[in-house]
Amino acid sequence: MTRFAKGVANLRSSQIRDLMSLATRPGIISFAGGMPGNDLFPLQELDTIYNNLTEKEKQVAMQYGPTCGLPSLLESLAAFLEKKGLKVGDNRLMITTGSLQAINILAHAFVDEGDDIIVENPSFIGAISAFKSYQANIISVPLKSDGIDIEALRQQLDSMPRKPKFLYITPSFHNPAGIVYSKENRKALIELMEGRDIPVIEDDAYSDLYFYEEDKEQLKTIQSMERKDLDVCFTGSFSKIIGPGLRLGWMLVPQHIYEKCELIKQSIDACSPSFTQVIADKFLRTDVIHSYLERVREEYKKRGLAMIECLKANLPSYVTFVEPRGGFYIWLQLPEGTDATEILKKAIDKGVVFVSGVTFDPHETRKNAIRVSYCNTAVDVIQKGIPVVCEAIKEVCGQ
Amino acid sequence: MTRFAKGVANLRSSQIRDLMSLATRPGIISFAGGMPGNDLFPLQELDTIYNNLTEKEKQVAMQYGPTCGLPSLLESLAAFLEKKGLKVGDNRLMITTGSLQAINILAHAFVDEGDDIIVENPSFIGAISAFKSYQANIISVPLKSDGIDIEALRQQLDSMPRKPKFLYITPSFHNPAGIVYSKENRKALIELMEGRDIPVIEDDAYSDLYFYEEDKEQLKTIQSMERKDLDVCFTGSFSKIIGPGLRLGWMLVPQHIYEKCELIKQSIDACSPSFTQVIADKFLRTDVIHSYLERVREEYKKRGLAMIECLKANLPSYVTFVEPRGGFYIWLQLPEGTDATEILKKAIDKGVVFVSGVTFDPHETRKNAIRVSYCNTAVDVIQKGIPVVCEAIKEVCGQ
Numbered sequence: 101m102t103r104f105a106k107g108v109a110n111l112r113s114s115q116i117r118d119l120m121s122l123a124t125r126p127g128i129i130s131f132a133g134g135m136p137g138n139d140l141f142p143l144q145e146l147d148t149i150y151n152n153l154t155e156k157e158k159q160v161a162m163q164y165g166p167t168c169g170l171p172s173l174l175e176s177l178a179a180f181l182e183k184k185g186l187k188v189g190d191n192r193l194m195i196t197t198g199s200l201q202a203i204n205i206l207a208h209a210f211v212d213e214g215d216d217i218i219v220e221n222p223s224f225i226g227a228i229s230a231f232k233s234y235q236a237n238i239i240s241v242p243l244k245s246d247g248i249d250i251e252a253l254r255q256q257l258d259s260m261p262r263k264p265k266f267l268y269i270t271p272s273f274h275n276p277a278g279i280v281y282s283k284e285n286r287k288a289l290i291e292l293m294e295g296r297d298i299p300v301i302e303d304d305a306y307s308d309l310y311f312y313e314e315d316k317e318q319l320k321t322i323q324s325m326e327r328k329d330l331d332v333c334f335t336g337s338f339s340k341i342i343g344p345g346l347r348l349g350w351m352l353v354p355q356h357i358y359e360k361c362e363l364i365k366q367s368i369d370a371c372s373p374s375f376t377q378v379i380a381d382k383f384l385r386t387d388v389i390h391s392y393l394e395r396v397r398e399e400y401k402k403r404g405l406a407m408i409e410c411l412k413a414n415l416p417s418y419v420t421f422v423e424p425r426g427g428f429y430i431w432l433q434l435p436e437g438t439d440a441t442e443i444l445k446k447a448i449d450k451g452v453v454f455v456s457g458v459t460f461d462p463h464e465t466r467k468n469a470i471r472v473s474y475c476n477t478a479v480d481v482i483q484k485g486i487p488v489v490c491e492a493i494k495e496v497c498g499q
Numbered sequence: 500m501t502r503f504a505k506g507v508a509n510l511r512s513s514q515i516r517d518l519m520s521l522a523t524r525p526g527i528i529s530f531a532g533g534m535p536g537n538d539l540f541p542l543q544e545l546d547t548i549y550n551n552l553t554e555k556e557k558q559v560a561m562q563y564g565p566t567c568g569l570p571s572l573l574e575s576l577a578a579f580l581e582k583k584g585l586k587v588g589d590n591r592l593m594i595t596t597g598s599l600q601a602i603n604i605l606a607h608a609f610v611d612e613g614d615d616i617i618v619e620n621p622s623f624i625g626a627i628s629a630f631k632s633y634q635a636n637i638i639s640v641p642l643k644s645d646g647i648d649i650e651a652l653r654q655q656l657d658s659m660p661r662k663p664k665f666l667y668i669t670p671s672f673h674n675p676a677g678i679v680y681s682k683e684n685r686k687a688l689i690e691l692m693e694g695r696d697i698p699v700i701e702d703d704a705y706s707d708l709y710f711y712e713e714d715k716e717q718l719k720t721i722q723s724m725e726r727k728d729l730d731v732c733f734t735g736s737f738s739k740i741i742g743p744g745l746r747l748g749w750m751l752v753p754q755h756i757y758e759k760c761e762l763i764k765q766s767i768d769a770c771s772p773s774f775t776q777v778i779a780d781k782f783l784r785t786d787v788i789h790s791y792l793e794r795v796r797e798e799y800k801k802r803g804l805a806m807i808e809c810l811k812a813n814l815p816s817y818v819t820f821v822e823p824r825g826g827f828y829i830w831l832q833l834p835e836g837t838d839a840t841e842i843l844k845k846a847i848d849k850g851v852v853f854v855s856g857v858t859f860d861p862h863e864t865r866k867n868a869i870r871v872s873y874c875n876t877a878v879d880v881i882q883k884g885i886p887v888v889c890e891a892i893k894e895v896c897g898q
Contacts (some may be wrong), residue, residue: 101608102610135562139558143558163743184842198765198768198769201767209500212501227767229765233766330604345564347596347770366625367625367632370599375774
């Protein structure tokens with residue numbers, strides 16, 4: 101076994117697995133998962149797409165494809181991303197099995213054992229696992245309500261004896277923090293990072309899931325913003341905008357980084373599933389993706405607002421949170437010294453499950469937070485479950 | 500960039516990509532790929548399966564699944580493997596995106612930079628890439644016509660100052676060598692490996708594609724054979740028995756190895772595509788897999804026998820090969836000192852492409868061999884293309 105495999109990382113992994121199996125137990129109310137609602141999948145659209153596939157397209161679906169992805173999907177996805185303002189032309193696109201694989205491949209391309217990297221705290225658990233699997237030395241910088249703490253990041257960068265291999269961030273509808281980087285924060289970040297020869301990995305799985313049209317300008321990705329002398333490796337996913345079961349995401353990265361990533365992808369699984377690539381391509385080309393997105397945005401907004409309202413009505417005043425304006429998550433900040441695991445145990449006894457915040461801390465020490473998701477729970481169930489969470493909080497932390 | 504990414508491995512990778520893009524050029528006859536024939540995919544069966552999926556099954560298809568695979572597929576696949584004699588009960592099954600991912604995960608679980616591993620020479624290029632990506636020190640042992648060279652392996656093992664992390668082998672219908680390990684060879688291998696605390700990775704993507712029913716006994720996997728004190732990590736794939744576009748394979752490994760592999764899989768892509776897992780499960784549960792396998796076995800046999808016949812009629816006598824009895828490949832052994840790349844260039848000029856043997860040598864030095872595949876070429880095209888290959892050989896090596 102490798103030094104990594106011998107490590108302790110599997111302890112947390114099995115805890116998460118237990119939690120997830122609990123979360124799907126009949127009768128339990130789950131705010132734990134980050135998966136779209138089963139009831140929201142575009143099944144009718146899927147049927148129409150499947151039944152209109154030609155024999156030739158089905159053959160393509162069953163065959164190996166190029167490592168970088170099927171040419172037709174690369175084309176339609178490029179158009180989709182360009183419409184969002186992304187700079188596709190100067191970069192290369194690669195289809196991956198979810199954006200997690202894109203992040204994993206980038207980690208493999210950049211990290212030798214013991215190399216420093218910088219992430220936000222809290223951060224996406226999947227990315228943390230990927231970075232740990234290559235034995236990165238993870239350094240974290242706190243998040244504020246309007247983005248990454250620029251001053252803390254500056255101090256960190258200026259104090260490091262050797263350059264970190266990259267900075268990994270999730271500027272839009274952060275998982276788990278639920279926040280959005282403000283436009284000013286994005287600009288300040290670019291300014292800070294320019295000319296340092298440290299690439300930024302911008303993870304963007306949620307930016308299409310905004311509640312308010314007027315936020316679109318703020319959600320403009322860092323990859324699409326003016327900058328000089330700064331490599332941005334952009335990752336995205338079909339998981340939240342069609343379905344995770346397709347297992348498709350992408351990276352959009354500068355050519356010199358792409359070449360290494362293609363080689364790594366080739367050694368992992370040769371190519372992504374052609375079958376689901378053919379389906380995703382049709383979603384994009386028929387514009388079904390846009391009507392579907394309108395539909396789910398509406399539904400996630402209903403669920404999100406219901407959860408916000410319910411939390412406001414039931415939370416003790418010492419618990420704070422940033423109201424989400426899109427995405428899947430709300431991050432509840434508990435008083436210093438609280439161990440959210442105690443609250444989780446009580447909540448489970450009462451039939452409700454969520455994820456305790458320590459899961460998203462790369463150093464596994466910050467215990468006073470809770471992530472609740474509204475993506476996979478109907479409004480009436482949210483209204484039933486959130487008071488239970490609040491009750492459990494009060495039982496542990498006081499009224 | 501990592502030490503790996505900075506390496507030279509991408510040179511060969513881009514050569515292969517160029518070759519593959521050449522291989523799909525209109526008009527060119529290709530014996531290069533290892534993909535099933537487009538004309539052979541079970542499209543009618545697929546339509547029936549898709550159109551009989553319930554709404555609930557389609558929801559499962561669109562959703563995340565467990566890291567190890569969908570429970571229903573794990574069950575049906577376990578039954579399929581048990582029918583082939585594999586020891587499922589004492590082991591754990593995990594669904595992966597192709598058997599290449601299974602091999603990659605095992606490499607990540609076992610190999611720290613610079614660790615020794617042993618492979619056959621020649622060996623599967625995908626596995627070589629995976630092992631190199633973790634910076635393994637690859638040691639190779641020659642293949643004979645009836646299996647791995649047991650004496651060479653024994654000497655290798657006995658002379659090593661530190662234990663290799665594993666032995667990677669492909670006993671049935673070897674890619675690229677086309678051979679099958681004899682029953683005696685398999686037994687001798689088990690005897691040699693027992694008690695050494697070196698796991699064997701048994702890669703078995705082709706054993707269902709035999710030409711002759713009577714060979715089934717010989718094809719019995721090493722995993723299913725009597726042994727003591729020897730861990731076997733078995734990998735398999737749906738790529739050659741349904742379609743590579745599903746991007747599904749599996750590993751069947753002892754529990755203590757499985758735990759590490761699940762953790763790694765979780766950090767790569769969280770889970771394999773549910774969509775294609777639902778489809779594969781139906782292929783297994785409806786027994787369509789068996790009728791389909793009978794059909795393709797018949798067709799691959801026709802193609803294989805046509806290629807053998809054609810080679811016998813046209814090859815100069817100094818070129819030798821083991822007649823395949825299944826699988827996809829024939830391995831042509833050229834005289835010592837020949838550079839098959841020269842032959843490949845001439846063949847391409849004449850409109851035929853194959854893979855030169857050096858590709859499958861982990862040390863990239865043995866140039867005097869050629870791999871020709873019959874899997875993706877109709878009999879009449881084989882009859883047209885093989886004489887061209889033989890002509891190119893004669894032009895380079897003499898009559």
